[in-house]
Amino acid sequence: MGLVSFLKSRLVSPELNEHIDSIRKPIGTLGYDPWGYNNDTVKYGFSLVKPIYEKYFRTEAQGVDHIPAEGPVLIVGNHSGQLPIDGILVGYALASRKKNPRIPRAMIERFFPTVPWLGNLLNEVGAVLGDPVNCARMLANNEAVIVFPEGVRGSGKLYRDRYKLQRFGHGFMHLAMKYKAAVVPVGVVGCEETIPAIANIKPLAKALGVPYAPVALPVVLPAKVHLNFGPPMYFEGKDLTESEMNKRVEQVKTEINRLIDKGLNERKRLF
Known part of the structure; x- marks a missing residue:
C-alpha cells in the first residue's frame, strides 16, 4: 500500500469519502478544477477539521440551511481572530450539513499565497485569491463564496x-x-477570543511584508464558537448612486450585527 493510500485509509472514512464525492464539482480528469480545487485534498482537510470544529471550538451553527442548495451565493460575515479560523468553520458548517451540502470557495488575502506551499494547499481546498475577478468567476460558475468585506x-x-x-x-x-x-x-x-491581540506592531508588519504583527499569545485558545446564518438577501438593479449602494451595504451590516448580538446572547461562557 502506497503512502497516499495508507493516509486515505486512516484519515478518510467510507462515509466521508461518499459524502464529499456526492458534492458535485466541475473537476477535470486529473482531479483538479481550473482554480486548483482537489477532491482528495478536501477529504483530508475535512477529516482534520472535523475534531477542531466539533471538539476544540465546540461549534454551534444555526440557520445554515438558509444557504441555497444551488446557484451563486455570497456568504458574508464579520472577520476576526488574526487567523482565518472563521472562514474554515463557516465552510465546514456548509460542507457538512446533511441536506444539500456544498463546498464553498473562500476569498483569501494576498499575503497567504506568498507563503511557500500554503498557497497551493489553500487552492486545493477551495480558496482563491480574493480579488473581484476571481469572485466574479466563482459566481458565474454558480459557486457559494465566503467573503469578509x-x-x-x-x-x-x-x-x-x-x-x-x-x-x-x-x-x-x-x-x-x-x-x-x-x-x-x-x-x-467566538473567534475574537481565539487569539486576542492587545496591540499591532505596524513597523514590524511592514518590514515582514505581512498585514499585521499582533501582540498576542502564541496559541489558539479553545473559545466556543457560535455561527448564526440569516435568511438570504437579494438585491436587484444597476447603475445605483454611491448613496444607494451604501444603503444596501448597511442593510447587510445591520443584519450581521443582529446575528452577532444573537450569538453573544446565546453564549453562556467564553470557553
Whole structure:
C-alpha cells in the first residue's frame, strides 16, 4: 500500500469519502478544477477539521440551511481572530450539513499565497485569491463564496474592538447585483477570543511584508464558537448612486450585527 493510500485509509472514512464525492464539482480528469480545487485534498482537510470544529471550538451553527442548495451565493460575515479560523468553520458548517451540502470557495488575502506551499494547499481546498475577478468567476460558475468585506481591518482588529464591525468594502454588493447572487449574512461569535491581540506592531508588519504583527499569545485558545446564518438577501438593479449602494451595504451590516448580538446572547461562557 502506497503512502497516499495508507493516509486515505486512516484519515478518510467510507462515509466521508461518499459524502464529499456526492458534492458535485466541475473537476477535470486529473482531479483538479481550473482554480486548483482537489477532491482528495478536501477529504483530508475535512477529516482534520472535523475534531477542531466539533471538539476544540465546540461549534454551534444555526440557520445554515438558509444557504441555497444551488446557484451563486455570497456568504458574508464579520472577520476576526488574526487567523482565518472563521472562514474554515463557516465552510465546514456548509460542507457538512446533511441536506444539500456544498463546498464553498473562500476569498483569501494576498499575503497567504506568498507563503511557500500554503498557497497551493489553500487552492486545493477551495480558496482563491480574493480579488473581484476571481469572485466574479466563482459566481458565474454558480459557486457559494465566503467573503469578509472588512478584510484585514476585521481579522487584525484588537481585542478592545471585538465585535465592532469595521468599514465594509462595496465590491461584494456590486457582484451580488451583477450575478443575481443570494447574500447570506453570518454572525461569527467566538473567534475574537481565539487569539486576542492587545496591540499591532505596524513597523514590524511592514518590514515582514505581512498585514499585521499582533501582540498576542502564541496559541489558539479553545473559545466556543457560535455561527448564526440569516435568511438570504437579494438585491436587484444597476447603475445605483454611491448613496444607494451604501444603503444596501448597511442593510447587510445591520443584519450581521443582529446575528452577532444573537450569538453573544446565546453564549453562556467564553470557553
